[in-house]
Amino acid sequence: MIPKELLKKVRQIQIRTRRTVNDVLAGQYHSAFRGRGMEFEEVSPYQIGDDVRFIDWNVSARYGEPFIKKFREERELTVMLVVDASRSGLFGSASQFKLDMAAELCAVLAFSAVRSNDKVGLILFTDEVEKYVPAKKGPRHVLRIIRELLYHQPRGKGTDIAAALNFLHHVTVRKSVCFLVSDFLATSFEPALRIARRRHDLIPIVVSDPREAEMPNVGLIQLEDPETGEMTWVDSASSSVRRQYGLAWAALKNARHTMFRRMDTQTIEVRTDRSYVEPLVRFFHQRERRR
Numbered sequence: 001m002i003p004k005e006l007l008k009k010v011r012q013i014q015i016r017t018r019r020t021v022n023d024v025l026a027g028q029y030h031s032a033f034r035g036r037g038m039e040f041e042e043v044s045p046y047q048i049g050d051d052v053r054f055i056d057w058n059v060s061a062r063y064g065e066p067f068i069k070k071f072r073e074e075r076e077l078t079v080m081l082v083v084d085a086s087r088s089g090l091f092g093s094a095s096q097f098k099l100d101m102a103a104e105l106c107a108v109l110a111f112s113a114v115r116s117n118d119k120v121g122l123i124l125f126t127d128e129v130e131k132y133v134p135a136k137k138g139p140r141h142v143l144r145i146i147r148e149l150l151y152h153q154p155r156g157k158g159t160d161i162a163a164a165l166n167f168l169h170h171v172t173v174r175k176s177v178c179f180l181v182s183d184f185l186a187t188s189f190e191p192a193l194r195i196a197r198r199r200h201d202l203i204p205i206v207v208s209d210p211r212e213a214e215m216p217n218v219g220l221i222q223l224e225d226p227e228t229g230e231m232t233w234v235d236s237a238s239s240s241v242r243r244q245y246g247l248a249w250a251a252l253k254n255a256r257h258t259m260f261r262r263m264d265t266q267t268i269e270v271r272t273d274r275s276y277v278e279p280l281v282r283f284f285h286q287r288e289r290r291r
Helices: 004-023 028-032 059-065 100-116 139-151 161-171 188-198 239-262 279-291
Strands: 037-045 067-074 079-082 121-127 129-136 178-180 200-209 220-224 230-236 268-271
Touching: 004 100, 004 139, 028 279, 059 067, 067 079, 079 100, 079 129, 079 161, 100 121, 100 139, 100 178, 100 200, 121 139, 121 161, 129 161, 139 178, 161 178, 161 188, 178 188, 188 200, 268 279
Parallel strands: 079 121, 079 178, 178 200, 200 268
Antiparallel strands: 037 067, 121 129, 220 230
């Protein structure tokens, strides 16, 4: 039985994200992602402004006037949401946890997909794949995906991005649009990422929190690694400790950016203290220009 509180939260996310999809992202998702190809539809008389590359010379010769071939896009896509549900997602110093932001962002992407008559599936992973929802169409299916994102209780604590991407290869026959949603604090996943990028249209979504980049001065504090359970005491009053903390985060972030740049992979960066709408709109605009 799903608790009433969860159903209320699902409904709230449905209302917020549908408003974003209809008012802000209307048409942008459709413009940013192509279908599987172009299918011949008909021939019609040439009109001024038509692309001369599509003139059908055989038909034109038969009727003594120019005709062009008309095509329509095979629109249907499969969108896979591959979401990191590890313990590090249960962190947030702003209004929500990283995992909560990931769930709402995935809801926006899922509603955008079904609005374009695309199919949407879900893979939830930690240090193993924990939940798989096959891709289907329709708003009711999107609500199921939102419920799984909010209701799932992870068994694992760690993160294995490579295992999730390997699982994706086994359950998808055709090329899919894959949104890989994680804080990317794991390591040793670059080879799997390269393979996934060759097989699928891969878009990493990096979810972070401002406290990961900067440690506040609150005196002596005990920190816990959510994925290993390791505890350590830190003197946050020390300026050198805070500086080293910031440098370590900057090095991690730069290494991640360098990896994505080497693969020529466009990413979406979101933070728990800011709206995800602007980065998403910016990505769709950049994506459309690169077409």
